[in-house]
Amino acid sequence: MPVKGSTASGPLLAVRNLTKLFGSFAACNAIDLQIESGEIHALLGENGAGKSTLVKMLFGVLAPTAGEILWKGDAVRIASPGDARKLGIGMVFQHFSLFEALTVAENIALSMDRNVSLGRVAEEASRLSRAYGLPLDPKAHVADLSVGERQRIEIVRALLQNPQLIILDEPTSVLTPQEADRLFETLYKLKAEGRSVLYISHRLEEVQRLCDRATVLRHGQVTGACDPRAETPASLARMMVGSEVAAVTPEGTNTKGAVQLEVRHLSVAARTPFAVSLKNVSLKVRAGEVLAIAGVAGNGQSELFDALSGEYPVADDNAVHIRQTPVGTKGINARRLMGAGFVPEERHGHAAVSALPLSDNLVLARNQSDRRAFLGGGFLKVIRQDAVKAATRRISENMDVRKSGDDPPAASLSGGNLQKFIVGRELDREPSVLVVNQPTWGVDAGAASRIRRALVDLAKAGSAVLVISQDLDEIFEVATEIAVISDGRLSDAYPARELSREKIGLLMGGLHGLTEGAGAAHAH
C-alpha cells in the first residue's frame, strides 16, 4: 500500500504555539513540533509532561485552547478522531478499546466509518497483517489473545485507514522484549514506505534505537528537539526530568535471614471469565531480600496479589505463610497484624478512596494494625483524629509528599505524590513483609526513584519485600532475586545478577511454550 500525495517539500505535520489550558493549568504550553514524511519521531517526557494532551489534540479528542496545526502546509481544524482519520492520521492508544467477547474482525469492523462486510474486513486485515509482519487470526476472540496480539489489532485497525502519520502511545510498555523487537520491524517497514510515526515513550534506549528525531516535553513545554542518536541516555533523561536521576542499586543488601513470606503450591481458580487462574505457584522471600516478579500485564499478577494480601483468602491455609505461620485462609487485617503490609496496583478506588482526605486513607489501611493508637472509646471505636493526623504529617514528611493544604483529598494529589503516601503509609509501620504490586506505575521519575530507594532500604533494614512489576528497569534497580510470571505460572527465582533482560524475555516465552505444548485450555 504505497502512500499517495505526500509532497516532498515541507513537513507532513507542523504544530505551532499549540496550547491547552485546563482552567488556569497549562497542560501544553506553546508547543512547536515538526514531523517530516518518512521519519520516526519520538515524543519524550515523564508522566504528566503533556504528551498525552498533545497527542489527543492531534487526534481530535481534545480541542486546543490556542495555536495551530498545519497538515502538509495547510492549517486544519481537527474536531474529532473521524476528522483525524480522514486527514490520514491513525492512532494506537496505550489502553486498548477492544471488546473481549468479539472476534478480531468484528472489533475492526466496529471501528470502520462505513459499512463493509465482515468478510472483506477479515480479508483486508489478514492481508495487512501479513504485509507488515503482524500475525493475526481474524476469527480469534480477543479474550483469548495476549496483550501483544491485542496491540496488533489496534495497529492493523489504524493501518486499514491507510494513514500517513501513525501515533503510538507507549506501545512497548505492555510487550515482552521479543514482541517489542517485532513491533520495531513493523515500524521500520512503515517508515520505508514513506509514512511517518510519532512514537511516544519514556524508554530512552528504545528511542535511541528507533527514532530519527526526538522532541522532549517537560511540564507542558518543549525542552529539547534533538537527534536521539547524538545524545546519551543521561543527557536525554536530563531534558526529560530536569536533573540527574539518582540510580538505586540493590548492591550491599545484608546477608539473608529467615524466610518471612512463603507460598507453597498455590492454585486459585479464575474468579471471572477474563481473570487468570494461578497454577501451582511457589515462592520464598527471606528477610533482607527483594524478590521481583516480572511479567507482562494480565498474567496473574493481580490474582497473586489478592491471594497474598488476603483480600481474597484461599481455601488452603498452608498455601501462604507469613513469618512461618500459615495464613492462607486469613483476611487482610489478620495478615497485617502479623507484620505484613500491602500496596496494590490501582491507587484510586483500591489503595485509596479518591474523595476522602489523606488521614482517612491512612485509617483505611491501618484501622486494625494500629487500632491502639488510632481508635478510642472502647466498643464505639471512635477514630482519634489527632493521632491519625499526626501520623499523616509524619508520613508526608518522611516520603516528601507534596500536597496542597494539611489534609487534602487523595484525588487532589498527583499520581506520584499519592503513591509516595500509599507506600509511606506501609513503611511507617516498619512491616517485616511488604508486598507491592506495580510500585511506580504511572509515577514520575522523581517519585519513582524515591519509592524504589525506600523499598531497597526496607529490605536492607531486614524486611522481606516482594515487588510485582512490569517494568524491567525497575526490577533491575531494586531486585536481589527475580522470578517471572506467565499465564498464572511462576518460574523459579534467580539471583538478579545472573539474569539479563533477554533471559527474562525468554523465560516469559518459555513458560508460554510450556503451557501450549501441554495442550492446555487455550488451544485454539
Add this chain to the structure above:
Amino acid sequence: MRIELEKRAKVSILFSILSPFIAFALTLVFGGIMFALLGKNPAIALYSYFVEPLIEVWSLHELAIKAAPLILIGVGLSVCFRSNNWNIGAEGQFIMGAIAGSILPVVFYDWQSPLMLPLMLVLGMIGGALFAAIPAFLKAHMNTNEILTSLMLVYVAQLFLDWLVRGPWRNPEGMNFPETRRFAADAILPEMLASGRANWGFAFAIIAAVLVWFMMRYTLKGFEVAVLGQSARAGRFAGFSSRKMIWFSMLFSGALAGLAGIAEVSGAIQQLRPVISPGYGFTAIIVAFLGRLNPIGIIAAGLVLALTYLGGEAAQLSIGVSDKVTRVFQGLLLFFVLSCDTLIHYRIRLVWERLPAIKTDEAH
C-alpha cells in the same frame, strides 16, 4: 443542537450549602404558578400552605407528629444510601414494624404491664428489620437488585396489613369496620408535653439522628459505611466486607423504619387500620436527600416535608384545593433538590451544529 452536561473542575462550597434553600425557593415559585393556574391567589394559597400551620401551638404538635416518622426513616436511609445500598422499601418496613409491634396490644390485649410499650417498640424494630432482611439476603447472596425487591415488598406489606385488619385482627366489637381493637393505655406512646398531641416519637427521631450523626462523624463504623459506599474494592483492602455492610445497612434502616411504624401506630393512631401511612416511607427518601444524607440536615428536611403534609391538609380546608397538591409539592421539591445538586457538579452546555468537517479525498 444538543445539550451536554460538562463536569465542573471545582465544586462551589457556597452553592453546595445554598442548594437545598434554592431548591425550596424554586418549589415555592413553581407552587405559586400552579396555584395561579388553578385560579387561586398564589400569595394567600402559599400563606395557608406554608405559614398558617406554623403559627398555632396545636399545629406545631401536628408538625412534630408528621416529622417524627420522616426523620426516623430518613436517618436510617441515610446510612443505607451512604453505603451504596438502595433501600426503597422503607414504607413496607414501616408497615411491618407497625404490625409486629401491634401483636401484643391486639392479640394479648388483656395483658397489662409497664413492659408492654418497651416490648412493642422492640418488636416493631425487629419486624422492620426482618422485612428488610429479605432484600438484604437476596442482594448479599443472590446478587439481586435491592431497589426492585425492596420496592415490590412494599405492596406485599400493604396487602398483608389490609388482610389482617379485615380478617383475623378485626375488632370483634368494632361493628365490622376494618380496624383492630383500640390499644389499651399501657400500649400507647405518651405525649411529650401537656400542650398538645405530639408524642415521644419525635424525641426518638431526634435521638436517633444525633446518634447516627455521631456514628458517621466519629466512629470506625461510620468510616466503614463511607468507604464501602464510595469504593467496594478499597473497602475490601481496608478489611471491610461489602456483604456484611448490605446486612448492616438494610437491617439498620429497616429497624428504624419499623420503630417509626410502631411509634406512629402506638402514638398517633392507637390501632391498626388498612392504611396507616400517607407514604412516609417514600417521602423519607426525599427527606434523606434534601438533608444531604446528613442526620442533622435530615431533621430540618423532615420538618420541611412534614410541613408539606400539614399545609396540604390546611389548604384543602381553607382554599379548597385537592390533597394531591401535597404530592405535587413533594415531587417539585425532590426534582429541584436533585437538579440543583446536578448543576453544582455539572454545567450545561448547548452544542450547536458542528462545523463542517475537513474534506479530503478518501485513500481507498
